[in-house]
Amino acid sequence: MALTIPTHFKFKPLNLQHQKSQTHLEFIRVRSTRNYSIGSYFSTHHRIVLTRVCSDGGRETRVGPQQPMPYDLESSRSGSSNPADGDVAFFVRMLGLDNDPLEREKAVIALWKYSQRGEQYVDAIIQFHESINLTVNLLQSDSSSACEAALGLLRMISSVNVYREFVAESGAIEVIIALLSRSFLTSGVKEQSLYTLWNLSIDEKLQEKIANPVLLPLLINFLEDGNKKVKECAGGFLATLARSRFNHKVMVEAGVIPKMAKLLKTDVERSNVSANFLNIDVDRLKVIRKEARNTLLELAKDECYRILVMEEGLLLVPLVGTTAYKSFRPPLDSRPSWPDGTLIEWTPKVQSKYGASEVLLGLRCRDNDANMEEAKINAMAAQSRQRFLARAGCIEMENGENSQGESSSDLQFTILPLLDGVARLVLILGLEDESAIARAAESIAGASISNHMRVSFKEAGAVKHLVRLLGHRSDAVRLAVIHALERLSVSNDVCRIIEVEGVLHPLIDALKNSEGSDSLMEKTLNILARILDPSNEMKSKEATRKTGSFGNMDEILISKSTSSLDSAAVGLLVGILKTSSPDLQRKAASILEFATDSDQSIDKIISADIECGLDAVFQQKVLQDTELERDQQTELLALKVEEAGLAISAASRLLTRLLDFESFRSTTNPARFEELLRKILRSSIPLDNKDWVAACLVKLSSFSSPGLYFENPMNIEATLHETIPRLIEQIKSSSPEAQEVAVLELNEIISEGVVDCTRAVAAEGGIFPLVKLIEDGTSTAVGAGLAILYNLSMITENHPTIVAAGAFPALERIVQSERPESMRAIHLLRALPT
Known part of the structure; x- marks a missing residue:
């Protein structure tokens, strides 16, 4: 193996007499006046001038190879002294593979100590181009001390920007990762390994080699290591890797998010139990939590990963600055209530300036009322904490400093546990x-990804704030609020609360003012369509029927909903039917369909053309131009046809309802x-949509002369007198197989919309077996049976x-079973008399 010192230099033993005369040696490197790069410098011979400094002040200079003075390696290992500048070459030579392992260990320890003195001392070591390779070779040693010292030296070298590439080219990354995979390692080896790789990861070109599926699981395991420095280093290392988006996928697949979320949810401020359990002091745990938050914030920039973060019980909350909270003025003398507005029959003797009375109220309810919902109690506790921070002026503060600077994104965020995050967002709505x-x-809109999240916002009182803000003067605020309500209204329970809070009038006003914004119109229609969803009506009917007051709920729903449709x-809404996209047409038709329950609204609908x-x-x-659009992509055309079919089916249901009124028919x-x-x-819309069209056609035909549109009387006669009776007997x-085949064929006949065929089914006694079929038949048979019964319900004589x-x-x-056929069953229930 090539040595660092050129082979033509042979060091000779020093004369002991010179040592006794109190002399010492200095190595003076005589450089050429020509500038060399690091690479060319390693390949250039340099003269070493040995200078003896005598006690009498004279200087004796010899040019040629000499042996440096031996250095006390034991003192180096103990840390009592460091090698002199001129001894670096000797200790690098001692790293050679031909030396005793113990001497190599002592040499690397001495060089590690030497490198800790500063960057210029690292420069002195790196001048010997084999120093890095020899140090990396020591990582295979069985001695933990040698490995730790070698890693420490590599850590110091990699801390200098210009040397990171040299360390990577030596194969240090692969060797260190292999070293970390060992079953037993000392804390020192882990710490120095992680810091070395962390230094190297600063170079983005090296991150792809470092952030691999082998290392990342090891880093995640180190987050639960018994040594606090190892934990802290692993957390910071992962935070650095998370800053590069191309690392996100492999980090998430390695399971970073659950581990980081666990650290972040550890309650440092209110209890030290978790810190003791993790075998780490509170201050260190705060540092680790900060790194965990930074890591999750970087990962949460991707929408998919943001959902994974929220699924771990965390919430992204915008940092709005402590100044914004100065406008927070909670009512101190009001009656106590839960965050959602429910009043509590309890008044404390003394009101607290900082909200302690609310905290005590929550504790009292937890102790004395076992039937109180846990969600309400948790919401109260979280609200009290956030209000206390706002009143005390320390919200968004950490260790006395504004935490806003911690985030790396332009629109800065922090991450809080779910309850605190929900309470913080609701608090901001009141600013x-x-x-x-x-x-x-x-943020509320983005966080409403599950029913649990939506209910949490409802319990925290977000709905009443959002409904109030619908009348805000800012267009940006109104658009964001409608977006939040649109996402929250997906939950039926929250949707009912939104309606109770009086959202219909503000939504109608927003709809009137949304003509210039398709996005605002679409979201507003979504909320209205959900509030006026027939399924909600049927659930109310069911609840009312169970209480024995069936029939009154219809009047309540009509008075609350359709009275707002001026x-x-x-x-x-009628204008949307004329000019908008099929999706908006479908929603407008659904809203108008619900409004037909009111005689007062019928006149408005008719007068609106x-x-x-x-x-x-x-x-x-899209149905008229299908022949011309055959060159389009099949998937895109099919999607357009499906959207058109949904709009047509909604309009068919609306027309069916309107036909019940003489004022419309006339x-x-x-x-x-x-x-x-x-x-x-005869078009290509889906068959499910054609069922609604056929039912509407049956309704229309019932007001016309029978058989008016028969094209082939012979076929109709055969269908009426042979096919339909045979299929009913088969049902x-x-x-079950025969029933399914028969009901599908019968539905195909009925779907033609010929009123005589529908009457024939009723005349042949087909209603009773069809009702029995929807109770016991297969899923396919039930769907077809419901479609036939809905067609039959278009003729009022069949209702009894x-x-x-x-x-x-x-x-x-x-x-109640929420099967795929439930919506068709709901529409059939609405068509039948109450």
């Missing part, structure tokens, strides 16, 4: 800063709609028979 309010509302709102609106929906452009042209619907039945059979056959209990069971 005056428009930017802070908008950011908090957007003429301007109805005109806007609803006939033209329905005509526009039934003439979807002002419309049924023949025009029959022609459009028959054309739609009565006990074979359907009810007598026991349809209500069967339909309620389908709705």
